Amino acid sequence: MTTLSEITPLSVHRLLGARRSNDVMDEAKLPSRVSEALHEGSRTAMMLGPAEWLVLNQESVGSLDPTIVPGQPFFVLDESDAWRLFRLQGKGAGDIVAQFCPIDIGAVEGTACVTHLARHPAIVMPRSSGEVAILVPRSYAASLVALIRDAITRSDSSVCGRYDVGLQDTDFKTDPPPERCDRIQRD
């Protein structure tokens, strides 16, 4: 059974930095490679691009504009209103994401890939448990949820090596051999 649920409340901050800020990144516990995600309790920091990070957390802070945080070469922007976070869980989670996303989900576990799901911008975070967290811009969320719900309803989302062995063999000379293989089903 595959389920889609939303994670709230959610706070999101975007950090836009100067070009060279490696030492500051270590201090602020920010990843140094794009798509890398660092998890610490309820806080997740991910690198979206050169000198651009997104930090997710469960408490919300309010501010509307990019402001310079004293002591750090960053602009901090409160984007809590700009995103919605969903969790796709269950056996078919990876297959559903694979319907809409060209990335090899299985190969990027633990990372945060900025990509798209059927042309909905999204940040896809596959976890080793098989569940996939999806961060999507607020205005696209309803459309993407509808798409995923359709896919959940439509599936048979477990992949079958569709393979029927109920058919008799042709052998004019001897009797047909006994069945030796079971119906194949992938889990």
Next chain:
Amino acid sequence: MLIISCPWCGERDESEFSYGGPARPLPPLDADAAAWRRALYTRDNPKGWHEELWFHGFGCRQWIVVSRHTVSQEIADSRPPETPP
């Protein structure tokens, strides 16, 4: 559907990108109309390697310069705009 190697995000599907034309610098803003016309409308159309700009819109939102072979679609190189090839 090409695979384009974004220097920041790694190998990604072409659907994440949008094409931005040949990688040539624009003339200075105060250049005359003839120079601008040449830059915009007189283009090489090589049957071979082509330096071009792509925008990773569904990704890091960076512009990159890509060397693509226009016949075989092979992609040899992709780099941020400032770096020389």
Next chain:
Amino acid sequence: MTAAGHSRRLAKGGMIDRSRPLAFAFNGRTLSGYEGDTLASALMANGVDVVARSLKYHRPRGIMTDGPEEPNAVVTVGEGSSRTPNLKATEVILHDGLVTRSQNCWPSVNHDVGAVAGLAAPLLGAGFYYKTFMAPRGAWPGLYERLIRRAAGLGRAPEGHDPDLYEHRHFHCDVLIVGAGPAGLAAARVLAQAGLRLLLCDERSRPGGSLTGTMQRIDGEPASAWARQTAADIAASPRALVLLETCAVWLGDHQLVALVERRPGESGVAERLWLVRPRHVVLATGAIERPLCFPGNDRPGIMLASATAAYIHRYGVAPGKRAVIHTNNDSGYGALQHLRQAEIDVRAIIDTRPRELIDEAALRVVRDVDLLPGHRIVSTAGRHRLSRIRVGPADGSRQARVIDADLLCVAGGWSPTRHLLGHRGGTVRRDESKHASSAAAPGDDVAITGVAAWVTGLAACLADGARVAGAVLKALGRKVPAPRMPVPDDETGTLSGEPNGPSCPTLDARQQRKAFVDLQNDVTAHDVMRALDEGYGAIEHLKRYTTSGMGTDQGKLGNVMAIDMVAEATGMPVEKIGHTTFRPPYTPVTLGALVGHARGERLFPTRETPFHHRHLARGALMELAGPWHYPKCYPRDGESVDAAIEREVRTVRSAVGFVDMSTLGKFEVVGPDSGIFLERAYANRLSTLAEGRCRYALMLREDGVVRDDGTVARMAKDRWHVTASTAHADDVWRHLERLRQVEWPELDVLLVDVGEQRAGLAIAGPRARDVLAAVLPDFDVSPEALPFLGCREIGFDGGRARVFRISYSGELGFEVYVGARHADRLWDAVSEAGTPFGIAPYGVEALDVMRIEKGHCAGSEFDGRTTAAELGLGRMIKRDVPFLGHALACQHSIRQRLVGLVSADRRTPIPRGAILVAGMARSRALGHVTAAVVSPTLGHPIALAMLQGSVSPGDGELRAVSPVAGLDVAVEIGDLPFYDADGARMRA
């Protein structure tokens, strides 16, 4: 030796489940088959000879093959909106309750009135439509078009919505193996044992490929059983996936392979398109047998020799009772053992080659069958079924004789299936050195194995598959195991499929008319010769002139015959003639599979503003403006749409209204060089903009044409807020980032996209200030504190907000932006505060009416062809400081200008998109209408238009004409703006 009820079903044998009978309908008759049958095998078992009528001549046609190369047996499956035309009966898997019909025939397939077309055959040869239907021209709409539409095509398209569901699936793996025949299974076995991520696919519903049609044994068991067990073992490996009834249809750039999986399971998904990115591709796609070209080669009962074997072995059906084999190579003799097994009487073997060229191994199996080497078929006879053939020596030395036969097994040699390789421009024909082909294209990792690589013999194919698997493992840096090879039984009798006789003997003109090259499109040898005569000898020309290879079978059988015929007629070697370009898909693909989930409401991503639920709660009529769900208007108490729009406009102009502005693109531009950056990017003078002030701004393209209009506000010395129109928001972002990253990287500036987290409402109307004051009680909204084009940052609901005093409607107006979480609060506050003044929300239509009344340009004017000067915005362009687009904007001559139009009688609405013409002459188009409405404020229709040049008095009256809508309105040029010319209302 037939089962009861089925005139041709064998009593035993076939890979069908006789314990599961199925009922189906064909042309209204109820027939029965078994689980495991295809529609073709079930029809054959029931003794159905004529399945379809050919395209042009309506000749009766039967089943010729067992696969996607079938040219004749094309039927319609299903009814109503589930109807699918043009399916090959050989590809339709039989299931209970299937309803099928023949196509292109009336009243029935057995008695078709259209057969008279056969009499007109001399007139309907290749390219006839280039030479007919010329005159009289008046006959076209009434007569010719109707006739041609009725006669053309095969099946009829369904009406209504497709009720089936479709899906896509992206898949990544180490290896993709296309084809589960001997070579494919051998390769997949090795790779699965090595633990690779692999996908094995086969277009048939059971694995084995050619192994399911052979009597050979592997490792002591029947080959088909070996295939089944091997496929099961592969599927059981944890990282392997086996897909049956899945056809690889396209080999694209960077090895993206598209597979179409038919009937993927019980979920209701009819087809699934797999988009596979393998690191290596192995093509084990086998080969397709070729037919032979002789007069009368299209009758029901004439089949490929391998297909007769297939029907006997796979489905337990005897395709006929009295058989003749016609071959030009040794593999045709292999059909003998299958026909003998099914106890079919073999009357003769007709080999086009002289006896010396026939291999000893082939001669050994002939035994007591009448062998006629060096002979060819002169003609065939039989109306709905082959009944006899006339055979004569190729050199004409003796009289032709007649042989009674109802089954003709044709063996013309084998064409390796290499279409996928052709998609990437790789070699399809064999080259001189007879090596297996090189890679498809530089950088591709595609290997070919088995018969597709010209490897013959079962042992050799199994070994070749393992060899290719070893090469793949080596390339991936893995250890190459020494697997135990499966051992086929004695193969000393392997017969080569190398054709060493002609496939198209020389025919005289009369014979040519009856010798078919492309059976589906009724292209005969005569057509090919005529095309050569008329100069269409290049193979691509020949294809298009004769339509050979342009049917749903995509020339799988016919193309080689056409090429051989050209080679024969011109003396050019086959390699020089080449072949037509192989284009995807390999077989027809339904539109549903290509579309997947993206249909109806899921056609493209849609977006909602933060006020979406408030719109719905307020009874808004929503529409899609680009991707955005946006209110069209808010009808009350059953009023019509037009009445609602009119009311909204009146409310704004006389009192106050509010509208959702959240869809605009919104960017922050910050940094020490932000001012310089914007000065270069925009056409307006911006460096003089004071803090706390905003301005309309035009952005030009490099060629001087207007890219977008928006606003620029200066919040602080180095902090700016920029808006872009909804339609161009993404484009403007991309463009500004390009300038920042690529063109002017030396500037110290940062761009921040704040579109998603801000919600905005515009409050407009004479009472707007009163409403704003009530919403923001702690904020001074007087004209002195907030002058026209001023902007301020303030607090609202515990968060930060911004107010801009600008107007799109032409009334006193304010735009308020808050964080999206405060959206509902803002809407409610505005609604409440405005109630004493009769405030109402307004939608996109009212917005459009008001901006047209004010002559404001929008997307319909900024259509990518207009310059600022032409739109009357030339005064915005700065002359002294260079900016992007400056050079060419100055150079543009003014070819058209924006004008306002009113209808001459002040009553008739002006059609949108109408062309402007002068007077009755109407020979000169003078421009077009960009936007038109009936203005409630002015009380008559108005429009904006681009007018080219000028209208002189001698031209006659100006008219707006829309031939599409059948409208023609006299118009006059009016002054812009139509309303509040000095802008006093918005500056109040």
